[in-house]
Amino acid sequence: MAAVAENPTFAEPAPTKKGRAKKALKPKAVSSNEANIAAGAVPEPSPVASPPPENSAGKENHGSLSLKKKKRGAAKGKQQASDASYFEKQLQEMQEQLEKLKIEKEQTEEMLKAKEEQLETRDREQEKLKTELKKLQKIKEFKPTVTFPLGIGIKDMEQDKKEKKKGGKKKPSPPYVLWCKDQWSEVKEANPNADFKAMSNLLGAKWKSVTAEEKKPYEERYQAEKEAYLKVAGNEKRELEAMKLLEDEQKHKTAIELLEQYLLFKQEAEKENNKKTKKEKDPLKPKHPMSAYFIFSNERRAALLAENKNVLEVAKITGEEWKNMTDIQKAPxxxxxxxxxxxxxxxxxxxxxxxxxxxxxxxxxxxxxxxxQKQEAMQLLKKKERTETLIKKEKESRQKKKNEEKIVDPNKPKRPASSFLLFSKETRKCLAEERPGINHSTITALISLKWKEISEEEKMVWNEKAAQAMEAYKKELEAYNQKLAAENKDENKDN
Incomplete structure (x- = not known):
């Protein structure tokens, strides 16, 4: 017992989890068997029959715990990763929503600005309209005293036109129509049952058989009527043109007068407000006579007013008296x-x-x-026609001068051909001899190809020929110009 007390045995502490600090386990109470075995009193059990040691069981427990820990850690890692991805998605969605809200905000701000601008423009337009209305109200008060001399004339002309259309001269009928009018009664007597279409066919057939001598009087009549009609129409047209000219001039004059009057009115309106005047009555117009009742009331009024009666009382009394009067009393x-x-x-x-x-x-x-006015208008028209004729003559004279200038002197030396043209003349002859049925366009194409193919030395030959021709042309031109100058001097001396 003493041995047991001196050497007490403690159970091994249980394995703890990593990362977690736990308190140390309390020592277990030692049993009696364990104490006897330790003292040697009780023999130890055989190794075969003995249970496995406590250390191996602890190791197995520790391994299983570590696996669990790993699994838990992996699960936690996965959960954390999924949580992180979820939060990232949420953040992205929130950012997108924020961007959308920003865009919507910008759009609303733009809309508000546009509406504000519209309101401002409306206010400006309303102010303009108000000012224009005020101006129009002032213009309504303006009463011009300008006389429009053409007003009567234009109305008269319109009336004359209407009267002429009703009973005036019509367009002359052609010879066939005149002949039909003469022959209608005869053909109708011969064919009483014929309708208008049949009559027109019969007359047409008969007209074809009429000789030129028989047609002649109708043609002469038509010509005479046509000349008379054209003369009248021409005069009317001429008068209208003249009146238009006069109207334009008078419009200009009246516009100036109106402007002057309006400016005066504007000045007066600024100084004082014009009052509306009543329509003036003609003082010479006879007044409407009074009725019998009014004659009676005028007689009685003086007496009733002397009795200190007012106007209403006088009217009532006279009315009652007039009603009560007999016909004999009313007669005078x-x-x-x-x-x-x-x-x-x-x-x-x-x-x-x-x-x-x-x-x-x-x-x-x-x-x-x-x-x-017509006379004045005709004078204006004649003046216009004169100016137009003068302008026309001037234009014609200028055109003649231009045409004369365009005419080229045959003695004037012609400009020489270039090197390519000289070459083309020569080659054209050769190609025409070689290929007699060749087309003109193909010849020109072949000439251009040959010109490109020839060497620079050959081209120099043609260039020299062209230069010689140009020098000769310049000399001839100088001589020609000198000759012209001498001729002009002689003409001036003679003049």
């Missing part, structure tokens, strides 16, 4: 009203007659003025 007032009405009718007739006379005089004045 009605007689006065009738007499005045007859007098008014006579005065109105005289007034209307006077107005008609004035209108007729105005019309006559307008017609006379129109005649004067």
């Amino acid at each position: 007032y009605e007689e006065i009203a009738l007499k005045r009405k007859e007098q008014y009718g006579q005065e109105m007739e005289a007034y209307k007659q006077k107005k008609e006379e004035e209108a007729a005089n105005v019309k006559k004045d307008g017609e006379e003025f129109m005649k004067l």
Whole structure:
């Protein structure tokens, strides 16, 4: 027992996991068998029958734990890797969303800017419209006093045109139509049941058989009518052209007058506001007569006003009195009203007659003025025609001079041919002799090929020939120019 107490045995501590610090295990209580074995009192068991040592079991446990640890570590690593990839994906998605939001923000900002610009432009346009409206309102107040002399003339011309179209001269009928008019009744008597188409066919067949002598009077008649019609139409056309010219001039004048008046009006409008005036009545026009009731009320008004009655009371009293009056009492007032009405009718007739006379005089004045305008317009047209003829003559003279300048003097020396042209003349003859049926285009192509193939020495020969011809040309040209100068001097002396 003492031995057991002196040498106590402790169990080996269990293997701990890596990376984790654990507290040391407490020593186990030693059993009685173990103590006896240690003292030698109890024999040790045989090695075959004995169980495996505790160290081997610990090792096996340690290996299994390390495998588990590895598996757990691998699983953790995989989980961490998957978590990292998941977070990366989330980050990418968040970044994409942020970019989209930025783009949307930029777009909204641009839209807002565009809307602001639109609003600004609208405001500007509204301001412009307001200013224009103010100007138009001011222009409405402008009342020009310019007379338009062409207004009456143009209206008269339009009326004349309408009247002429209704009962004026028509285009002359051709000889065949004139002949048909004469022959229609005869053919109709011979063929009473024939319709218009049949009649036209019969007349056409008959016209073919008519001789030239029989056709002659109709042709002469047509020619005479045509000449008369063309004369009238030409005069009308000429008058219209003249009137247009005059109208343009007068428009220019009236425009200047209007501008001057408008400027004056603008100055006055700035100083003071113009007030609208009522339509002026004609003072010469006779006034409408009063009725019988009004004659009675005028008589009674003075007496009623003397009794300190107001206007409404006077009107009521007179109205009631007039209603209560008998026909005999009303008769004198009605007689006065009738007499005045007859007098008014006579005065109105005289007034209307006077107005008609004035209108007729105005019309006559307008017609006379129109005649004067036509004369003035014709003068303007003649002036225009003269200027046009002068311009035409000047153009023709210039054209003649140009044509004369274009005419080349046959004695003037001609410019010599180049080296290639001299070569082509010679080779063309040779090729034509060698190939009699050859085309012109093929000859030119062959000449150009030969010119390219020949040597520089051969080309120099042709260049020298061309240079000699050019020198001769220059000498001839100098002599020709000297001769021309001498001739011009002689002509000037003679003149």
